[in-house]
Amino acid sequence: MAKHEGKGGDKGSGNGSGNGPTGLRALLRVPPGRGPVALKAYTPASTPGGPPDKAAALAGEPASRERLVDLQTRLFAQSTAGDPRCVLLVLQGMDTSGKGGTLKHVTAGMNPSGVRVKAFKAPTEEEREHPFLWRVRRALPGPGEIGVFDRSHYEDVLIARVRDLVPRDVWTGRYDVINNFEQSLADDGVSVVKIFLHISYEKQRERLLARLDDPDKHWKFDSGDIEERALWPAYQRAYEAALERCSTDAAPWYVVPADHKWYRNWAVRTLLLEHLELIDPKYPVADFDVERSRARLLAT
Amino acid sequence: MAKHEGKGGDKGSGNGSGNGPTGLRALLRVPPGRGPVALKAYTPASTPGGPPDKAAALAGEPASRERLVDLQTRLFAQSTAGDPRCVLLVLQGMDTSGKGGTLKHVTAGMNPSGVRVKAFKAPTEEEREHPFLWRVRRALPGPGEIGVFDRSHYEDVLIARVRDLVPRDVWTGRYDVINNFEQSLADDGVSVVKIFLHISYEKQRERLLARLDDPDKHWKFDSGDIEERALWPAYQRAYEAALERCSTDAAPWYVVPADHKWYRNWAVRTLLLEHLELIDPKYPVADFDVERSRARLLAT
Numbered sequence: 001m002a003k004h005e006g007k008g009g010d011k012g013s014g015n016g017s018g019n020g021p022t023g024l025r026a027l028l029r030v031p032p033g034r035g036p037v038a039l040k041a042y043t044p045a046s047t048p049g050g051p052p053d054k055a056a057a058l059a060g061e062p063a064s065r066e067r068l069v070d071l072q073t074r075l076f077a078q079s080t081a082g083d084p085r086c087v088l089l090v091l092q093g094m095d096t097s098g099k100g101g102t103l104k105h106v107t108a109g110m111n112p113s114g115v116r117v118k119a120f121k122a123p124t125e126e127e128r129e130h131p132f133l134w135r136v137r138r139a140l141p142g143p144g145e146i147g148v149f150d151r152s153h154y155e156d157v158l159i160a161r162v163r164d165l166v167p168r169d170v171w172t173g174r175y176d177v178i179n180n181f182e183q184s185l186a187d188d189g190v191s192v193v194k195i196f197l198h199i200s201y202e203k204q205r206e207r208l209l210a211r212l213d214d215p216d217k218h219w220k221f222d223s224g225d226i227e228e229r230a231l232w233p234a235y236q237r238a239y240e241a242a243l244e245r246c247s248t249d250a251a252p253w254y255v256v257p258a259d260h261k262w263y264r265n266w267a268v269r270t271l272l273l274e275h276l277e278l279i280d281p282k283y284p285v286a287d288f289d290v291e292r293s294r295a296r297l298l299a300t
Numbered sequence: 301m302a303k304h305e306g307k308g309g310d311k312g313s314g315n316g317s318g319n320g321p322t323g324l325r326a327l328l329r330v331p332p333g334r335g336p337v338a339l340k341a342y343t344p345a346s347t348p349g350g351p352p353d354k355a356a357a358l359a360g361e362p363a364s365r366e367r368l369v370d371l372q373t374r375l376f377a378q379s380t381a382g383d384p385r386c387v388l389l390v391l392q393g394m395d396t397s398g399k400g401g402t403l404k405h406v407t408a409g410m411n412p413s414g415v416r417v418k419a420f421k422a423p424t425e426e427e428r429e430h431p432f433l434w435r436v437r438r439a440l441p442g443p444g445e446i447g448v449f450d451r452s453h454y455e456d457v458l459i460a461r462v463r464d465l466v467p468r469d470v471w472t473g474r475y476d477v478i479n480n481f482e483q484s485l486a487d488d489g490v491s492v493v494k495i496f497l498h499i500s501y502e503k504q505r506e507r508l509l510a511r512l513d514d515p516d517k518h519w520k521f522d523s524g525d526i527e528e529r530a531l532w533p534a535y536q537r538a539y540e541a542a543l544e545r546c547s548t549d550a551a552p553w554y555v556v557p558a559d560h561k562w563y564r565n566w567a568v569r570t571l572l573l574e575h576l577e578l579i580d581p582k583y584p585v586a587d588f589d590v591e592r593s594r595a596r597l598l599a600t
Contacts, residue, residue: 077519104411112407112417113400113450119413150413205597212594218586219377226596286518294512296526297505 028254030247037243044200045259054262074281076114079144081284085189086141090149093197096207105265119150132156162234175245182251192251197258328554330547337543344500345559354562369409374581376414379444381584385489386441390449393497396507405565419450432456462534475545482551492551497558
């Protein structure tokens, strides 16, 4: 594991410099610069590196969560002493891939003051008047925070591409813009962790039908979801392009098979844990005289 | 209990019109317009209306939390159909009164996308250039959200008054400004729930000493905390003035005895629950043809 190296951000990418990633990161990362990505080569119902089954995943959860919450507290604590580092978890995936559920799972038990959640919807009129990264910059986590994006600037090379929301030469230029942006975040001490929740076409049908079966879930259903589903192949191609062009050492993409919720939760939690362990945040040392403070307090 | 009355905000105050509050609200509320408040009359170690002991409080927690999370989900769901209502929980109290711990406790298990947490620190230079409510307006919860303030605009009649940060005639004018502001929030469908976490002078000493005893908690300690503590009587008077002048039907103040963490958590969770039950949020009814959507999906 990389050691805390002062207050710079040069470990912001979460990758030990020179060495490749280890652990689950190595297994799920889209290797940067390796050319075309074929999602057909990834099986949404697979469980790479995971526990043998759901029961085992649940059994290991409390200890893992305790460690995660401890690391979040330390990250928050060290920012109070001036350390700028923070984490940005980006969740992308087709409808019903479980972005909301994953978000809820990984942040459970954390100190809410140190968590910054942002769900990106269709841009507002004001947002459309600005460059596409404008609204993203405004939602970035600050020092010590864990930011979680439910959708992100990647929609600007996903739905924007599939639905022709902007001309082809506009979205084709965005991959480089995104890479530069994410490199600048890493330079500033932001560990950018990008997750593609990969579900199958069949699993999506099953989950959409389940929403229709439960009146309490009708509010989550939008008839537009069926039209989006009809564009499945185009979306898969758009994701492949984003994974190929924007998985970098500074901000790697991970493909998380997401047909099994228990594996998805385990995998995202584990990836976040591994990135936090690379940061290795530390409680700041007291910058005051502890004994003198104690004496003063006891005199009150 | 008040019934959902369409999508207006006239129940935003969380008080049944004409009838006084019931439940724990009745017990802990500072009655509006009753003149001077004496904090000495409230016992920080008391447990009014609470379970008999900590074990009983913990035993009842899961069911209460389940209900709270269900209500939060409904509140969020109904906002997707245009209902503007939301909740703003304001937490105030002396250092170590447990604002952060309470915040973490009441939001646990909630969907983080529907929770908006804001911790107010000493105002930045930019914030000081604006009226004192400016930064507060920017942090308000949106429709369907539960906002939680860790400190708030009340600091502008607390530390600002005790520390003479502004002239007397400035802070004396702020009580009415705050009341008008909170009335306007209630008019817009915001249920404003203001909690004063009331601890004893002795309990604060004990908790500050505990921070000094644990090196992992030194980052939470500030030598300035001891200077603030020296101003305890002035802060109590400032709180009494805020409770007296700003407990209104539109936005009541509650005094929660907070020497016992288990009672404090139970009481704030229960007050939030009661206010949500007054809103009585409902899942929106489907605005699409469920059977037709099912048939279309099955054809894909």
